[in-house]
Amino acid sequence: MADFDYDLFVIGGGSGGVRASRWAAMTGAKVGLCEEYRYGGTCVIRGCVPKKLMVFAAGFSEAVEDATGFGWKLTGSDFDWPFFIEKKDREIDRLEGVYQANMEKLGVELFRARGVLKDPHTVELSSGQTVTAKHILVATGGAPFMPDVPGAEHAISSNEVFHLERQPKRMLIVGGGYIACEFAGIMNGLGTEVTQFYRGAQILRGFDDEVRGHIAEEMRKKGIALHVGRDLVRIDKTDDGLEVTCTDGSRTTFDCVLYATGRRPATKGLGLEEIGVRLTRNGAIAVDDYSQTSVPSVYAVGDVTDRVNLTPVAIHEGMAFVETVFKANPTPVDHALIPTAVFTQPEIGTIGLTQEAARDRYDIEVYRSTFRPMFHAFAGRDQRMLMKLIVDKASRRVLGVHIVGPAAGEMIQMVGIAVKMGATKEDFDRTMPVHPTAAEELVTMRTAVGGQA
Template sequence: MSFDYDLFVIGGGSGGVRAARWAAMAGAKVGLCEEFRYGGTCVIRGCVPKKLMVFASSFSEAAEDAEGFGWTMSARNFDWKAFIDKKDREIDRLEAVYSRNLESSGVSIFRERGVVKGPNSVELASGETVSAGHILIATGGYAFAPDVPGIEHVITSNEIFHLDEQPKRMLIVGGGYIACEFAGIMNGLGTEVTQFYRGAQILRGFDDEVRGHIAEEMRKKGINLHVGRDVVSIEKKEAGLVVKCTDGTFSEYDQILYATGRKPNTSGLGLEDVGVKLDRNGAVEVDKFSQTAVPSIYAVGDVTDRVNLTPVAIREGMAFAETVFRDNPTPADHELIPTAVFTQPEIGTIGLTQEEARESHDIEIYRSTFRPMFHAFADRDQRMLMKLIVDKPTQKILGAHIVGPAAGEMIQMVGIAVKMGATKQDFDNTMAVHPTAAEELVTMREPVPG
């Protein structure tokens, strides 16, 4: 049977673009549609603009630290509009790069929505129907906000990148990494930040000691972090947004950001109509090769709700193309993924938490908390945490957790060692680089008692 395309991709984010290019490079005829902007959540309204905001927000502390090193700094004012305008230009540039790379790879791109109409059929918003030997769903996720009275007055992580003015008083609702990252960003830019999380501690799923350390450091920086508290209702008044809390108190803000999770973007795609199975959360169910219940339809990235990280979506897209178009069956490897969270201070982590490890292993814990040389000299009260989770019988590193400056950079390198099966002895045998914070990873000699 003859098709218009060997592969048609719905979704122009990191996973879909990588899969399309990799398949095209293997000789496949590929089409791709995207209804919003090429680059997906990460490039357009996620990791990239967020990291630019992290950079911008860090200069307030950098200026203070400079004075601790003897510099006399002039008056400091942050120009929100100037930053947002420059950020927008950079995102435009990156989107153009994504489109240009697709076209140079021979991929036909469509700037419109696509809906699955059959195992080998996609209908575009223009009314055109295209056929394909394989269809790849790579539509990502969307920001979710609960049904609270007055929820229409809040913003999500989508809108925060496009505010006309910087809020003076901001409430952030949520305790995941997006909420905690934006709390640090806005606080660093000079906004008075309050954060509510209904659970007992922020960053559920991370190592408990890391969670407590970050919460303490966030509060030291001036973030009004409240756990065990949630929003009952929101009312818009002339002076601002009035929030009624679960403890019966009222508070007022200029802006409220809800960062309460994301859901797979599968609504209205016609997937269940053609036999693709979705789970209770709306995620596309796939096997280890990213294949759905319909043999010709695959899915990668956040829409599958496996591990929702940009590098994972990219790797899944490449594995799909290897499997289908290069005759090289390749499952995506979701084990031991190094991860960075750009809180302030930032987190780098790989492997098991202490809580996870002790359920199935006899473990030793190696831990160091200290004030880095830079912060000590600048007289800043900020401490680093480094922690290794070790399997006692084999001495294999089960998990590594870092909190502090450049934690993300460090965990990328540590991740290679842990992925290779490094032991505590391997770390001990490695010569320290002095003076650095990272040398603590190879100089922790005694396990924590008990």
């Protein structure tokens, strides 16, 4: 057998790559990892973590308003953007240090360099060094997609929004996915005048239609100028800012234009196709149920495979890879029934089938409740919560749960356990409600409102 420098060499230090390298090292394997940017990847450095910190910060504007409805005598204050950004950066630095220390403790050899595959067992680093490995794991994640629009160089992506030196007063967000909608809520909550364009008929494609409509209505109530069926055709830099020309011919000026039009697998220039690794039509690495590519020694996990692009999924794929390759325990990743949160304002928690998808496959019942939570009703805020259960009439199994409102993400994690276990509507009904909470609505809905409409 040929001698290699490493048992495993990982390209990419995000959530999936870091977890795989650590778990492989714990088996006694010799592991190396290269990362061209920062350890922690998209989630820690410019995704989930800093975004959630911004969600927290944005929520205080409404909290101050709501406090007056509960009797507090408060005076308004402005948001200190530079203070927040500097403190956020310190926290990200701390977390990156934790990631690095945890890998080094286990003996993972780290390289601050870009890696390119030269053959099925060889990686060439941008530092000029070449390493060999019995197994190579590609975990390079994804990158923002920027459309080819005249003047697009004046816009930013979701990578750069975390590093703006000044808070924009007028901001255009282009896109209708969860990243665009989350940042619309964040920036609006922080006091920026937000406009959002989406070329489709409704935001959040792929989510339950009623959830999509509910969120759009709540976003507009909060002051976000959300325009569907609209796109921009060019951006021109002027003395007053960035002049945007829309598809309808209108022109508006903003201080900042954020393109949040999706992310693409980061496979360009990695040497994958040159060594025989098959890519899908959108550039993702094609893998089997065990994350193995068409080249037996090369594996891939996380967003670069474009299966389910979520941090916990990448982590599980990394652990399953180690079980399969280093523990002789073939372990596929179960990508079904994954609970998901979208940190719009209000936030979304969802698991399972949408009403539209369920009715194409089953004879269903839908249980729905819309209401003003006690907190908002007392504070005088016009914000409504939505909860839906999608039920298969024949088996009574709960096929999908959709929640829009405060703490929806926290609720869906617990609900996800029941749905994953195959809970029926009667299992929900038998569960005693916790009163007074918004979550009790999930177990007190008794009358179906239809399903096939």
